Amino acid sequence: MTITESACKSTPQSANLRIETLSFDKIPQQTRLFLDYLRDPVALRRFYPEAVRFHYQVTNRRDRVLANYKTDRAAVCEALERMNRVWKASEKTLANINLLRDADCLAVVSGQQAGLFGGPLYTIYKALSAVKLAECMTQRGLKAAPVFWIATEDHDFAEVAAAGFINRDCDLGRVGVPLEMHRDDVPVGCVTLNESVRETIQNLMGALPQTEFSEDLEKLLREAYEPGRKYGDAFACVMSALMSQHGLILFDPLDSQLKKLAAPLYSDAALRAHEIAVAIEKRSQELVASGYHAQVNPSENSFPLFLHDEDGARHALTRNANGKYQTKADGEEHSAAEFADWASREPE
Template sequence: MSVRVPLACYPGMNRFALDGGWRMADGRSSKGHLPSAIRHQLLESNQHWGIFPTIQDNALTIIAGQQVGFAGGPLYTLAKIASLIRIKRDLEKQNIPVNAFFWLATEDHDFEEIARIYVPASLVDAKQQLDLVCIRAIRAAGPRTVVGSLPVPETLIEQLLALFPIERPQWLREGITFRDSFAELIASITGNEIILVDALLPELRRAGAPLFEQIRARESEVQKALHDRSQELVAQGYQEQVVARDGDAYTLLFRVDDDGTRHATNEPVEPERTSTSALTRPLLQDFIFQPDIFIGGPSEIAYYAQIAPLHHLLGIPKPRLALRGHALVAPRRVVRAFERFGINPCSVFRSPDDILAEREPDGVTKVRNITEEAQRDLMKRIAEINELALPADHSLAGSIRRSIGHLEYHFNKLSARAIQGLARKDRERYIAARELVATLYPDRHVQDRVVSWFAYWTKYGQTLVDRLIEEIEPDADAFKIVDL
């Protein structure tokens, strides 16, 4: 049994994602045609990863994307892929041919994020106080080096294999790059349903040359449009997702050196050496693929809201935006606790003690009444002391006020501790609440933002993928807690 929860309960949800009006499009159906050079290279690279897709003519185009995180990255990466496949299957049931592309952000330089995963301690029998075990590697390359073409550090692989009783898989063979490792892992779980797109594919960059030239030639117009848009968003109560560099100019394009280092520049550079920023990557994607639907996370929806005027300025059709489905996962036994103990799903992003206090056990009301009665009686006695002491020595007024403050604090503390003790007497409910929080909000992080989906895959296998595709709800005002 999965549990459906209002998206507004998801901690830190971006306002752009909650306000569905940002996801409207131009109401078009492009059914564009990919240049033959790109089509050929996409098929060739996918076959190298073990994917043998078909790129259909006159088909609807849908696209999503993500960084090439170690071991597949956090759970939300799999949720994006599940959203892409779910939309594809739903359209195909209506006899609509679909090409589903997944953009591999191989040009990303955030090594610390890509080379780090968190594993639930409960899945690896780790004896520690925290809910999560962190696996990470320290950057050996420069701070601005694109990560996709870097080899996966052996230290990362060794840490992962030390936690799970598995043979070293092919997608973690010695010397493999983050790009190939990620792609081969995804190929093993999705088959031929989606087409992976390497953002650093030379043919892709060459096809984007007219866009790069236009951005450089019209930089002042692009910068002004972005600044004006920023003011509009702030006036409407939003925050811009990308802030202008040094408070002046937005980074639009980078030059990639032979060693993979990126440098912000607006000087003419060969397209093969040109890399996009967070604001121009969607433009390149839309320029080349002309997708009918883009499936993105809250931050990506915010990017589109920020660059909205650029599509018109540069003559690029804007796709319909669909918010990726949000899903958390837990063993079926854990999910059943919601119904068994009457726990509100929205409350799992709090402490177990707070959850238990929502449904007070017997005695809590009595403790509160006794505390309030005792406080009233004490205040009455203190008032009598005031009447006797203050006429004799007015300097005592400050001391009496401070003493009253201390007494009220300790009364409230005593009451809170007594109520917590009563709540914990309901041991089964407390244990269930603690397990729910540790699973879905480990170490005060929403599960899908940090927890490795591969960790769950080692236990549940293809069931994890199938259940996510079955339960995921893209572009919905709710998220799912999926039982496994």
């Protein structure tokens, strides 16, 4: 049987375009693990049990994924509709949220940090990859909706505070917002834009080549990156506009309603904190022993969650000699069970 996948079309020969490819192993600073995964992901199933050789093979997971899903779909979709409407979601996006309410619908999830003005180009590629795979699955008779996870809980503001682009002189240009806009202990998504962002947009538009899209681009950026708006919301507004015709659903993990729905997961992670930390440390050692680099620098005393105070600041927790966990800030210690109970009651 031949299946036509409108989202998986190759560039037609009649397009009169010259297409060139460059292997990642020709690009400096690529890790061995990444290159080996590109060559043969199945060979790395020891580290990536769900790896597949062809994208359509992920459909084999459908029944298992649906059977393991326990969270209230209606509540999730209510939160998704609320936040996506704020970001001026298209009718296609709202339709996909309604589709996701169905018990037999899958979510194809990608994601990235909330980069300035949409972030690096690969952010768009990630979003389109979710769209593409969701449509490929739909063409195979499955229900699927594309979702983009905005990593608003990230704290590395320096990574998202600037944008690179090709300027009028065909050189690499760069604009950014002041790093002082961010307080180190606060999630990037909670940063409030100040008046300086207007000048940043002006500098960008002055350096970009003028095209038939310039006016629309400037209008989009000025409406999205408005002083007083949260950094995560500004990014979401840009992504919503760029992906409107594709029905991409945007997801902000900082949302309090979604955190409440995730409370059982947080509680379980807290209760199994030491088990999780030991497993991560063991896996890191296995990666290094196989000639790869450790993905993180773990410790068996790590805790999988952060504690957020009333001011929104996050605090890391560490296991002490008594087997309890404490922050550096006040040194007050609690057991994993106490944190698990806390996470279930106040997941925000």
